Amino acid sequence: MTVEAGQAWQRLSPRMLLVHPVHELLRQIPVLIGSLVLGSATGNPMWALFGLALIVGYGLARWFTTSYRIGADEVQLRTGVLQRKVLSVPRNRIRSVSTDARLLHRLLGLTVLRVSTGQEARGDAAFALDAVQAGQVPRLRRILLADSLAPSEQEAWTTARELARWQPSWLRYSPLSFTGLAMIAAAVGLVYQAGAGVALQNSGFAQSGLNAAERFGVGASVVVAVVVVLVASVVLSVLRSLVTYGNLVLVRRDVAGNNDGVLHLEHGLLRVREHTFDMRRLRGGTLREPLLVRLFGGARLDAVMTGVDGAGEASLLLPPCPRATAESVLSELIARPDAVTGPLRAHGAAATRRRWTRALALPAVLLVAMVAWYSWAPVWLWPMWSVLTVCCALLAVDRSRALGHRVDAEWLVARAGSLDRRRDCIAAAGIIGWTVRQTLLQRRAGVATLIAATAAGVKSYRVIDVPAELAWTIAGSASPWVADSDWARTQ
Amino acid sequence: MNLIEPANPPSRKAPLVWAIGAAIPWLLLAAGQLVWFALDQRLLWVHTLAAAATALGIVLFVVVVPLWRYRVHRWDIGPNAVYTRTGWLVQERRIAPISRVQTVDTERGPLDQLFGLANVTVTTASSAGAVRIVALDAHVADRVVAQLTDIAALGGEDAT
Numbered sequence: 001m002t003v004e005a006g007q008a009w010q011r012l013s014p015r016m017l018l019v020h021p022v023h024e025l026l027r028q029i030p031v032l033i034g035s036l037v038l039g040s041a042t043g044n045p046m047w048a049l050f051g052l053a054l055i056v057g058y059g060l061a062r063w064f065t066t067s068y069r070i071g072a073d074e075v076q077l078r079t080g081v082l083q084r085k086v087l088s089v090p091r092n093r094i095r096s097v098s099t100d101a102r103l104l105h106r107l108l109g110l111t112v113l114r115v116s117t118g119q120e121a122r123g124d125a126a127f128a129l130d131a132v133q134a135g136q137v138p139r140l141r142r143i144l145l146a147d148s149l150a151p152s153e154q155e156a157w158t159t160a161r162e163l164a165r166w167q168p169s170w171l172r173y174s175p176l177s178f179t180g181l182a183m184i185a186a187a188v189g190l191v192y193q194a195g196a197g198v199a200l201q202n203s204g205f206a207q208s209g210l211n212a213a214e215r216f217g218v219g220a221s222v223v224v225a226v227v228v229v230l231v232a233s234v235v236l237s238v239l240r241s242l243v244t245y246g247n248l249v250l251v252r253r254d255v256a257g258n259n260d261g262v263l264h265l266e267h268g269l270l271r272v273r274e275h276t277f278d279m280r281r282l283r284g285g286t287l288r289e290p291l292l293v294r295l296f297g298g299a300r301l302d303a304v305m306t307g308v309d310g311a312g313e314a315s316l317l318l319p320p321c322p323r324a325t326a327e328s329v330l331s332e333l334i335a336r337p338d339a340v341t342g343p344l345r346a347h348g349a350a351a352t353r354r355r356w357t358r359a360l361a362l363p364a365v366l367l368v369a370m371v372a373w374y375s376w377a378p379v380w381l382w383p384m385w386s387v388l389t390v391c392c393a394l395l396a397v398d399r400s401r402a403l404g405h406r407v408d409a410e411w412l413v414a415r416a417g418s419l420d421r422r423r424d425c426i427a428a429a430g431i432i433g434w435t436v437r438q439t440l441l442q443r444r445a446g447v448a449t450l451i452a453a454t455a456a457g458v459k460s461y462r463v464i465d466v467p468a469e470l471a472w473t474i475a476g477s478a479s480p481w482v483a484d485s486d487w488a489r490t491q
Numbered sequence: 492m493n494l495i496e497p498a499n500p501p502s503r504k505a506p507l508v509w510a511i512g513a514a515i516p517w518l519l520l521a522a523g524q525l526v527w528f529a530l531d532q533r534l535l536w537v538h539t540l541a542a543a544a545t546a547l548g549i550v551l552f553v554v555v556v557p558l559w560r561y562r563v564h565r566w567d568i569g570p571n572a573v574y575t576r577t578g579w580l581v582q583e584r585r586i587a588p589i590s591r592v593q594t595v596d597t598e599r600g601p602l603d604q605l606f607g608l609a610n611v612t613v614t615t616a617s618s619a620g621a622v623r624i625v626a627l628d629a630h631v632a633d634r635v636v637a638q639l640t641d642i643a644a645l646g647g648e649d650a651t
Contacts, residue, residue, distance in 0.1 A: 432616060432620050433615055433620025435585040435620075436585075437582070437583045438583075439580065451619065453615065454619075459617045460618075469493065472492055476492045481588045482494075482572070484571070485569050486570070488492055488493075488494055489493050489494070489495055490492055
């Protein structure tokens, strides 16, 4: 693998001559329909053919106008049929390389290759080779990451250690997610937007449904409908999880004589996605335990890396999986098991009191309102209110138990939240700023929110409601430049 | 361990500039209410209520808040860190290491130019870590920028 691979401008795979027109057709469906309408209205079918030819021609032109070059110092991508654009990325700025192959790409043996840099690149500014032949990907990946990774170009990856592999048992966490419901809602919305809703209302199917509802009574029909939607949502959630994460493999590859390597994540049954992360950019990890996943002993894992978006798909390392798996993988990555599983220092009575006042504010307001309008409040409102209050109290208990932190010269660990509990493990070396924030109420309660700023992940990590006198101590223990500053005083 | 407060207050003209900045939208609102009153004098109690709310807002945001902010705002630059205190209801103390500073910007709005003030923004690689020193006298701001760029130039490490 040498740079000779690409001093000259290279084109994408010729097979894209098939893919581009199809994608353009799908994207330009409104134009296509417009030209069909125009064709039938003017009685001249040439209009439709003209529209079709234009779109296909544009798709073909995209291939001829797109080329890339891997130079000694930077990689460049030239695109644009009408408006030419050249995108250059310095090679030593490349932080991660990811690939993505949708169904059509896979059938043709193609893969989209994306290069991510430290800068925030959105939309057009993202460097993506759409697409190259799948067989070329390992070679391109090595070339692209070579500058930032390999000590010498001849060196191969010596050890590859598998950190995690998807198990069928992981599926047990997916029925509880809302993805299924979201998919159903999206489908219904699409049907109505397409104007099919009216047609559906008049169809025989809807009529027979209404007849059935009349026969069984409204209550029973509603129950049946809810059960059907719930079952469909569970099935969809499980299927989506299977298709997205089935065959997930997380591998760490190390280079001989070098502790840093890359982290390689691969998943997807239909649409295959691969991410390669530069381990030197790892600044920690976030264990996330949404309530419904936590109840079943699960957790998910996000990477905290510079140059990788902190929220969403880009930083995902493990989808909901057994907590022990997520913890062992994170321990392996940051080489500090105590930061991942060790006990945390609780934030004390004031923080707990604040959780309770917040959780009980809504029931209290409702209670006052219900007492004020006592004669109008229906009887069934009172048991509802009791249930709500108990839920809020449980939330308060869970939220105050979650609050905690742990700090030493190398790692800052903060945990918070109930519905979406997260435990952030952040490398102290990556923290490049501290904020101590106090609202009026926090000043009166003697607590403060400590915010660690980093260049990685979601950029700011919070330690919520620590006792005010502890805030700077935490900052000082993680960052010597705070403890050594002119303003530091030992009490 | 604790951090003492930063030493330097903003420019003495700061409360005045903040007050003028806040007064402009409030006075526009008051003028609008006067026009409304001149055109339509039926619902007198609504006019009274609106006038009271505006008066309260003017007292709070044009008089109280600028003075409060002036009492809170402090800044300081050490040999290896820059440290500020800002806010009024929500108060923030923020510290950033100068070795990780990426850019030092000076910014002057129309009012700032009128009164000879300047704001200095020190950014690091984290979007959550930018330190803003607001309402400095222009010559102080120039000195601050020179000092910061001087120290920052010494550190050659990757700022992430």
